[in-house]
Amino acid sequence: MRILHTSDWHLGRPLADADRTEDYRRFLDWLLGLMAAESVNVLVLAGDVFDTAMPPVSAQRLYFDFLRRASELPEFWGTIVAAGNHDSLPMLQATGGVLGFVRATVSGATAEEEAVLVRDREGRVRLGVAAVPYLREGDVRMSGFYDDEADRARRWGEGVARHYREAAELLDARLRAADAADAPRIATAHLFVTGSRTSRVDDGRSIPAVFAGALRNVSAEVFGSCWDYVALGHIHHAQSVSGPVLMRYPGSPLMLSFDDLDRRHEVILADFPNGRGVPQLRSVDVPQPRWIGRIRASADGLEAAFAEARRAAERSAERFGAEALEPIASLECERASEAGEAFLIRVRAMAARYGLRLGPVRRIRGQREDADDALEDDLRSITPEEVFEQVLEEAGLSSEKGEIMRALFKEARQEAEMEASSGN
Numbered sequence: 172m173r174i175l176h177t178s179d180w181h182l183g184r185p186l187a188d189a190d191r192t193e194d195y196r197r198f199l200d201w202l203l204g205l206m207a208a209e210s211v212n213v214l215v216l217a218g219d220v221f222d223t224a225m226p227p228v229s230a231q232r233l234y235f236d237f238l239r240r241a242s243e244l245p246e247f248w249g250t251i252v253a254a255g256n257h258d259s260l261p262m263l264q265a266t267g268g269v270l271g272f273v274r275a276t277v278s279g280a281t282a283e284e285e286a287v288l289v290r291d292r293e294g295r296v297r298l299g300v301a302a303v304p305y306l307r308e309g310d311v312r313m314s315g316f317y318d319d320e321a322d323r324a325r326r327w328g329e330g331v332a333r334h335y336r337e338a339a340e341l342l343d344a345r346l347r348a349a350d351a352a353d354a355p356r357i358a359t360a361h362l363f364v365t366g367s368r369t370s371r372v373d374d375g376r377s378i379p380a381v382f383a384g385a386l387r388n389v390s391a392e393v394f395g396s397c398w399d400y401v402a403l404g405h406i407h408h409a410q411s412v413s414g415p416v417l418m419r420y421p422g423s424p425l426m427l428s429f430d431d432l433d434r435r436h437e438v439i440l441a442d443f444p445n446g447r448g449v450p451q452l453r454s455v456d457v458p459q460p461r462w463i464g465r466i467r468a469s470a471d472g473l474e475a476a477f478a479e480a481r482r483a484a485e486r487s488a489e490r491f492g493a494e495a496l497e498p499i500a501s502l503e504c505e506r507a508s509e510a511g512e513a514f515l516i517r518v519r520a521m522a523a524r525y526g527l528r529l530g531p532v533r534r535i536r537g538q539r540e541d542a543d544d545a546l547e548d549d550l551r552s553i554t555p556e557e558v559f560e561q562v563l564e565e566a567g568l569s570s571e572k573g574e575i576m577r578a579l580f581k582e583a584r585q586e587a588e589m590e591a592s593s594g595n
């Protein structure tokens with residue numbers, strides 16, 4: 172039995188105001204090709220199918236067409252969809268009954284709605300999935316009183332652990348009732364998991380997974396050890412998390428921001444032996460349908476750099492056998508002497524001549540950058556992270572303290588984004 176695990180599609184999300192419908196169309200065509208070539212039986216979508224609660228019609232159309240085409244693959248048994256924090260669970264569930272006709276199941280947030288049995292084409296139960304969506308505090312039973320935020324975080328972890336324990340028990344009961352106690356059991360989770368270390372990120376370098384102690388993070392232990400695999404979602408960069416069971420983040424299949432450059436974007440193939448057991452995992456890099464990059468050039472070198480970006484975009488489109496999509500770049504320009512607004516107008520016009528779309532633009536003036544120059548820069552071209560970095564530098568903190576502040580800032584941003592429903 173072969174499962175394909177993916178997450179964080181964020182269908183409908185633009186980048187630098189560019190519509191990405193065609194990017195997603197190319198990705199989904201590629202994914203269907205992979206599923207056919209690899210004889211995938213089950214697709215697990217671990218949250219954030221859509222970028223917004225009420226996605227554009229073009230995004231919904233991609234999703235429904237994809238589910239139908241997947242269901243037509245001869246060896247395909249079904250799609251399991253768990254909602255992420257960007258998805259509206261009621262919106263996904265509104266079509267839930269109809270989706271049965273294309274072998275797709277949308278789970279809910281109670282154990283009854285999470286425990287899904289997957290049947291093969293002969294109707295035999297072959298897999299049990301606890302398809303747990305993104306959990307909010309209201310979805311998890313927690314005792315009401317907290318001493319402080321650390322206590323609240325601890326109780327959150329306990330509540331999540333209880334949630335997974337209950338889902339596991341019900342799934343076990345259903346599998347036994349279906350005479351399929353030996354079927355593999357997997358769970359989905361759309362959240363930040365604090366592992367000890369990520370084991371394979373960015374060409375073997377090992378970096379801490381997520382800052383420990385953040386409010387909404389849970390330890391890898393919360394899932395318990397009763398799963399054969401935990402399919403994670405929420406983090407957009409592919410990475411493993413070590414814990415009592417095998418678990419992995421595939422990351423978003425497409426680059427969704429300029430932070431994603433140099434990161435891995437994968438889908439995961441999990442091969443299960445007959446019956447229960449640890450699956451064999453294979454990560455497949457997702458070919459990016461659009462060139463997205465970072466350009467750093469001097470004012471004199473802009474033309475050459477834009478021309479090179481254009482050529483890179485043409486080359487990367489070749490594997491799709493289709494026209495190149497408008498490349499998008501962030502720009503850091505050194506030694507630009509003219510005033511901010513004039514510079515931005517000139518540089519964007521120049522980029523447009525090369526069919527290149529510019530995201531954030533920053534001017535760097537080497538050592539002579541001073542406060543007045545910084546103020547000249549167009550505010551639209553400055554990210555909150557850059558402002559925070561500047562504040563950190565001025566505060567003159569030790570690098571250790573700086574790291575802690577960065578983590579706290581990141582956490583605060585994540586919390587804010589969760590509230591605004593526009594983060595991971």
Ligand SMILES: [Mn+2]
Pocket residue numbers: 218219255256257361404405406594595
């Ligand atoms: Mn998410």
